[in-house]
Each structure stands twice: as C-alpha cells, then as structure tokens.
Amino acid sequence: MSELRRTPLYPLYAAHESVRCIDFGGWDLPVSFSSIQKEHDAVRQQAGLFDVSHMGEVIVTGQFAEAFIQNLTTNDVSKLQDNQAQYSLMCYPDGGVVDDLLVYRLSADKFMLVINASNIDKDLEWMNQHLLGDVVLENISDQTALIALQGPNAETILSQVTSSELQGLTSFHFIPEATVCGVTALVSRTGYTGEDGFEIYVPAQDAAVIWDGLLLAGQEHGLIPAGLGARDTLRFEAKLPLYGQELSSTISPLEATVGFFVKLDKEAFIGREALLEQKTNGPxxxxxxxxxxxxxxxxxxxxxxxxxxxxxxxxxxxxxxxxxxxxxxxxxxxxxxxxxxxxxxxxxxxxxxxxxxxxxxxxxxxx
Structure with a gap:
C-alpha cells in the first residue's frame, strides 16, 4: 500500500488537538480541525482557512496557448484579459467531463490551469494528447501550495497582511504578485463555499508563513482553520459541483446544470457536437x-x-x-x-x- 501524500502545511495540523485526517484520494488531509458544524458556521458568519494544496496547477505557455485552451475547454477563454480567471470544463467527445477547472490568464501566451487533485495525472495525459503548435505544459503542483481564505470577514483579514489593494479586486480577478505576510503570492478572488473568499498560491516552502500569519491576523475576526468536511457542506449548500459526484465522465455539464459555462457559439471544442445535440434535444x-x-x-x-x-x-x-x-x-x-x-x-x-x-x-x- 502506497504512503499517503501530504501537503507542505501538514506539520502545522498537529497544533490543533482535535484535528482529524482522512485518506482523500491518496492524500492525508484534515476532514476537520474542531468540528464540521463549527467550521461551517465560521465560514458563513466570520471566516475559515483551508489548506487545499493538494489541488493541481499547470502552467501553459506558447503562442498557441489560448487556442490550445479554447479547443480543450467549454468556456470562452478569448474573453479573458490579463489577471482574469474563469471557471470551465474539459469534456470528452461524447460530452462527459474530463475535469472542471479554473483558467487564469497571466498574459497572452501564459496561463495557469487549476485542476482537481485526483485528476492531475489523467488531465495531463489528456492535455498532452491535444497539444497544439508551440504549447508547453509545466506541472507545478508539487512546488505550489494553495490556501483558501473564505467568509464575510475574509477581505478584512487579508487586508491586514497584504500590501495590495483588495477592495478593487473583483470576483474572478487576481493579483499575480501580491505580498502576503512578507511573501510573494498570486491572490485571486473566486471561492468554493458560496461566500466571499480569496485563494493564495504560493511556493510550497513559504506556505507555513502565510498560514500562521493569517490565523494570527484573523483571531479577532473569528477566523479558524477548516477541513474538507466543511468545504463539502459549504459548496453543497451553494450547489457548486464536485467532480466524481455532480460531474464525471458519464455526466455532462448540461446535465449537471452548469451549462452557463458551455459556450456553444464559440469555435469548435472537444465535446461541442455532443453538447449541442444535448442542448437542442434537451438533456x-x-x-x-x-x-x-x-x-x-x-x-x-x-x-x-x-x-x-x-x-x-x-x-x-x-x-x-x-x-x-x-x-x-x-x-x-x-x-x-x-x-x-x-x-x-x-x-x-x-x-x-x-x-x-x-x-x-x-x-x-x-x-
């Protein structure tokens, strides 16, 4: 039996006596630090801090980077400006979902794709099968930690430890080089809980500084660490899909009612014909x-x-x-x-x- 993988923040879990970890797709991750109910309520009412460093990050570069992503995903990546992000899906030709993901436009020829941890190998294989022109893929998942700060007090807390102006950062936009707790990080504002929130992408070796710094800054604002249990109940209440449950190779985006992110009026993309037929006839x-x-x-x-x-x-x-x-x-x-x-x-x-x-x-x- 292979050993469970651990995030760069795993050593910090021990500071919480009640932490409970589980095997989540081969990762040793906290289902809760105190209790799911307490952590869920904190995110709805104050703020919660999530270690989601198991997620995958892939850098896509090249003159044909946008065309490559446009062919691979259902949303219209040509609508993105620099420092904008979008939710999208990769589909098989029959309309089933390879994975759902976030697309970050860093520049005209450089993007970051954020994919589900359990799908990293499968997604990379799928992407490599459809490479276009001069496109190069770089899997930076192991070198990257991801911390999510979610809840109504998230902006107040993050503002105390960053030099960047967060009030002007609207939903699905990001700051490519923000200073958080003295560390350079990419800070985005998307969220997976139904609340306001930020994602902090940082080199793995710097993750602990930001985690500890945020918990300290957030003490007076009700911030507590939160695990996978609360993350699941929060996203469930907001009807945000989870791959493997609401989305899969046998469930299409239209069946999962995320058709808003399927742009059938753009040029051809993998799965378009099947999804167009589904849209025409009704799923x-x-x-x-x-x-x-x-x-x-x-x-x-x-x-x-x-x-x-x-x-x-x-x-x-x-x-x-x-x-x-x-x-x-x-x-x-x-x-x-x-x-x-x-x-x-x-x-x-x-x-x-x-x-x-x-x-x-x-x-x-x-x-």
Missing part, C-alpha cells in the same frame, strides 16, 4: 435539489424513484448545517425535475418520501 437527465419529507438523510448514490420506477440517484446529500434540513442533490430523469415533484429516496432498503426543491439551497446576502 435526458438533470441535477436537482431534493428535500426529504420522511425522516432520513439522502447520501451519495442512494437510488431515487418516482411512479414506481428508478429515475436516478443522489449525488450529494446531508443535513444542511446552515438550514437544518435534510437536503440532497440528485441526478434524475428530466421529466421528474419540476419543483415540488414527489419522489422517493431508498434509504436502508426503504423508499422514503421526498420532493424536488429549488437549488442552490443557500445564497449569501448581498452587501
């Missing part, structure tokens, strides 16, 4: 929000029924820490996707009543 399946009426919690892969037939399965489900309701996301036949449709979730060999409800379940208050 056969659709990701919907569900709420339990009978007592029970829907969990990933639980079967979903309606009119006596199997119509799909739960992709993610839990008792919402914010709303205290038993909620789920489910990929079901489109004909049953209308709000208030009565469905049944099989839990421990019993079909329990539920209904289709609007999602996302949570949206942050606008300032």
């Amino acid at each position: 056969r399946r659709k990701l919907v929000g569900i709420e339990m009426i009978d007592r029970g919690i829907p969990r990933s892969h639980y079967p979903v029924y309606a009119d006596g037939q199997l119509i799909g399965e739960v992709t993610t489900g839990t008792q919402s820490p914010t709303l205290k309701r038993n909620l789920g996301l489910a990929l079901i036949n489109t004909e049953f996707s209308k709000i208030d449709t009565e469905i049944y979730v099989e839990i421990r060999d019993k079909q329990l009543k539920a209904k289709v409800v609007p999602a996302p379940f949570y949206k942050k208050n606008k300032k």
Whole structure:
C-alpha cells in the first residue's frame, strides 16, 4: 500500500488537538480541525482557512496557448484579459467531463490551469494528447501550495497582511504578485463555499508563513482553520459541483446544470457536437435539489424513484448545517425535475418520501 501524500502545511495540523485526517484520494488531509458544524458556521458568519494544496496547477505557455485552451475547454477563454480567471470544463467527445477547472490568464501566451487533485495525472495525459503548435505544459503542483481564505470577514483579514489593494479586486480577478505576510503570492478572488473568499498560491516552502500569519491576523475576526468536511457542506449548500459526484465522465455539464459555462457559439471544442445535440434535444437527465419529507438523510448514490420506477440517484446529500434540513442533490430523469415533484429516496432498503426543491439551497446576502 502506497504512503499517503501530504501537503507542505501538514506539520502545522498537529497544533490543533482535535484535528482529524482522512485518506482523500491518496492524500492525508484534515476532514476537520474542531468540528464540521463549527467550521461551517465560521465560514458563513466570520471566516475559515483551508489548506487545499493538494489541488493541481499547470502552467501553459506558447503562442498557441489560448487556442490550445479554447479547443480543450467549454468556456470562452478569448474573453479573458490579463489577471482574469474563469471557471470551465474539459469534456470528452461524447460530452462527459474530463475535469472542471479554473483558467487564469497571466498574459497572452501564459496561463495557469487549476485542476482537481485526483485528476492531475489523467488531465495531463489528456492535455498532452491535444497539444497544439508551440504549447508547453509545466506541472507545478508539487512546488505550489494553495490556501483558501473564505467568509464575510475574509477581505478584512487579508487586508491586514497584504500590501495590495483588495477592495478593487473583483470576483474572478487576481493579483499575480501580491505580498502576503512578507511573501510573494498570486491572490485571486473566486471561492468554493458560496461566500466571499480569496485563494493564495504560493511556493510550497513559504506556505507555513502565510498560514500562521493569517490565523494570527484573523483571531479577532473569528477566523479558524477548516477541513474538507466543511468545504463539502459549504459548496453543497451553494450547489457548486464536485467532480466524481455532480460531474464525471458519464455526466455532462448540461446535465449537471452548469451549462452557463458551455459556450456553444464559440469555435469548435472537444465535446461541442455532443453538447449541442444535448442542448437542442434537451438533456435526458438533470441535477436537482431534493428535500426529504420522511425522516432520513439522502447520501451519495442512494437510488431515487418516482411512479414506481428508478429515475436516478443522489449525488450529494446531508443535513444542511446552515438550514437544518435534510437536503440532497440528485441526478434524475428530466421529466421528474419540476419543483415540488414527489419522489422517493431508498434509504436502508426503504423508499422514503421526498420532493424536488429549488437549488442552490443557500445564497449569501448581498452587501
């Protein structure tokens, strides 16, 4: 059995007596530092600090870098200006998803792609199969740490330890060389929790300085470290997809209801024909929000029924820490996707009543 990989921040976990780590795709990562509920509430109300250094980063350079990414991804990378980022997806020819990712434009001939940790090898193989012109790929994942600061107090906290002006940094923009806790880092403003937040990309050897500096600066603002458990419940409430659950090689972006990030009017890209046909005819399946009426919690892969037939399965489900309701996301036949449709979730060999409800379940208050 191979040894679990650890992030550059792993030695700092020991400072938290209640930390609980798990095997997450071959990585030894914290599911929680205190409790999932406490960390979830901190991000919704104050701020949370996440070590997401297991994520992959790939630098794409060359005169044909933009054309390469344009062919590879569903969103329109030509719309990006320097220091802008976008959410996108890579698809197979049949419309299934290779991975979802963030695209950062550093310059006209240099981009950074941020990909899911469990997909790094697969994604790189896929990218190398579709290289174009003078494009060069550099996998900098092992040399790069990634810290995410999320929550309504995130800007206040980060402003105390950076020399850069953060108020002018709008969503999906970044500062390529900010000074954070005396260290040079790329700082972006995207988020994966439904709250305001920042991502700090830094050389692995400098990660501890920023982690400790942020926790110190954030003490008076309610900042606490948060693990994968809260990250999952937060993104779930905001209906942000997780690869392997809401997205996969057998689930298309249109089925997962992230069609906004599929630009079918741009030039050809891998998967376009299949997605165009799906868009024209309507996807056969659709990701919907569900709420339990009978007592029970829907969990990933639980079967979903309606009119006596199997119509799909739960992709993610839990008792919402914010709303205290038993909620789920489910990929079901489109004909049953209308709000208030009565469905049944099989839990421990019993079909329990539920209904289709609007999602996302949570949206942050606008300032």
